[in-house]
Amino acid sequence: MGTLDGRSSEPKRAGNWPHYDGAKAGLRNYWYPAAWSKAVQTKPVSVQLLDEPVVLLREHGRVYALFDQCPHRGIPLSVGRREFPGTWTCRYHGWTFDLQTGVLKAAITDGPGSPICGKVRVKTYPVEERLGLIWVYMGEGVPPPVEADIPEEFFQPHTILHGRVTLQRGNWRYACENAFDEGHVWYLHRYGVVRTLFTAMPSWSKIKVTTDDQGWITREIEELGFSDDYPGLGRWPRKPFWKWRRMGARVSMRLPCILRVQQLPARHSNYAWYVPAGTDCYHYWQFYFIPARGLDVVPAQFYYWTYFRWAHFVQFNRQDTWMVELMPETAPERLYRPDVSITAWRKLCEQAREPMAPQRPVGEEAAASSGQAVVTPAVKS
Numbered sequence: 001m002g003t004l005d006g007r008s009s010e011p012k013r014a015g016n017w018p019h020y021d022g023a024k025a026g027l028r029n030y031w032y033p034a035a036w037s038k039a040v041q042t043k044p045v046s047v048q049l050l051d052e053p054v055v056l057l058r059e060h061g062r063v064y065a066l067f068d069q070c071p072h073r074g075i076p077l078s079v080g081r082r083e084f085p086g087t088w089t090c091r092y093h094g095w096t097f098d099l100q101t102g103v104l105k106a107a108i109t110d111g112p113g114s115p116i117c118g119k120v121r122v123k124t125y126p127v128e129e130r131l132g133l134i135w136v137y138m139g140e141g142v143p144p145p146v147e148a149d150i151p152e153e154f155f156q157p158h159t160i161l162h163g164r165v166t167l168q169r170g171n172w173r174y175a176c177e178n179a180f181d182e183g184h185v186w187y188l189h190r191y192g193v194v195r196t197l198f199t200a201m202p203s204w205s206k207i208k209v210t211t212d213d214q215g216w217i218t219r220e221i222e223e224l225g226f227s228d229d230y231p232g233l234g235r236w237p238r239k240p241f242w243k244w245r246r247m248g249a250r251v252s253m254r255l256p257c258i259l260r261v262q263q264l265p266a267r268h269s270n271y272a273w274y275v276p277a278g279t280d281c282y283h284y285w286q287f288y289f290i291p292a293r294g295l296d297v298v299p300a301q302f303y304y305w306t307y308f309r310w311a312h313f314v315q316f317n318r319q320d321t322w323m324v325e326l327m328p329e330t331a332p333e334r335l336y337r338p339d340v341s342i343t344a345w346r347k348l349c350e351q352a353r354e355p356m357a358p359q360r361p362v363g364e365e366a367a368a369s370s371g372q373a374v375v376t377p378a379v380k381s
C-alpha cells in the first residue's frame, strides 16, 4: 500500500512476471555449473544450488550428485564415508545409499536384513563434466544434453578459457538484472575503477533489445550522448583531458542466468553465470574467453593475468555485486526508459524451460515397485 510520502511496504512492479517473481530460488530445468572438476576428487564436496544442498562425490572417475541430507535424521551426507563400491554411507547411523539411484541399500546398524532397505531413496541429480567443470541438472524428468545450456562458442577449438567463482550476497535475479541493466553502466562504473579511468564514458544511451536463434537477448545501442546541457543544472560531464579512450561492449543475456559481454574492439569476451545458492546469495561464476592459437596465446594470457582479472573481474565487477547486495527485496520500483533492458530480461524468464517429459529414473521405478518412500527436498519459492 502506497503512502503520501511515496514510501511503500509492498513491491510495486511495473509489469507482470509471475514465473520470474516465483523463481526466487532459481529457474529449475536447467544445467548449472556446480564446481571445478579438479575440486571434486576423493573427498565429497557440498554445494548449495537453487536453495538445495547437493553433495558431489567422485568414484572411479565418475561424479555423482545427491541431495545432501540423510532421509533418516537429516545429517549431511557430505560428512559420510565410502564403505562399499558404488555406495555412500551416512556418518551417523550408517544408512548406505546407491550412488546412481539414491536407493537405500543397507542400514548398517540394523543388520543385513533391515526391512527398510529399498524403501527409502535420497534424491539424485544428473551430472556431466565439461570444460573442467561439473554441471548439475536441477530439474525433473529427463534432462536435455548439457550442451544445450552451455554457449556453443565454449566448445570451439583453440580457445583460452579462464574462470573464477565467488559467493555473493543478494538474490540471483537482481544480479542478472544488474548484468543487463543499461543505465547503470554510464554512472555506476564512471567512478572509482581503473577500467574506466581513461575512458570517455557516455552519459546516456538509447537502446533496443534484439533476440537471436541461440536464445540470447542483446542490448543494441541506437544513440549515445557524451556531454549535454541538463536543463536548469548545466553541462555534464565536463570532459577531463585525460579521458580519450572509448570502450565498447556488446552485452547479451541467456537463460537460465548467463551473461555474455563481447568486448569491442578486442576479440575477447567475458561470461558470467549467476547461479542461485539460496534466495539471498548466488555463486558468481566469471569466465574470460578468447579464441587464440600459436603465439596469440601469449598476449591473451598476459592480458588476462596482469590486467583483466583484477581490473575487471575483481575491481569493476565489485561495483556490480555491491549494488546487488544493496537491492532490497520488497522495494517499490519506478522504471525509466533505459530499463527496457530489464523488462526484456524478465520477459525472457517468463519463457523459461518447462519440466521435461517426466520419465522415472531407474531408482524411482525400483522405489515405486517396492513401495518405498522417495525422499526429495521441499522446493521453496
Ligand code: FES
Binding pocket: 070, 071, 072, 073, 074, 075, 090, 091, 092, 093, 094, 095
Ligand atoms: S542420520 Fe543418516 S543414518 Fe541416521
Ligand SMILES: [Fe+2]
Binding pocket: 178, 179, 184, 185, 189, 320
Ligand atoms: Fe555493471
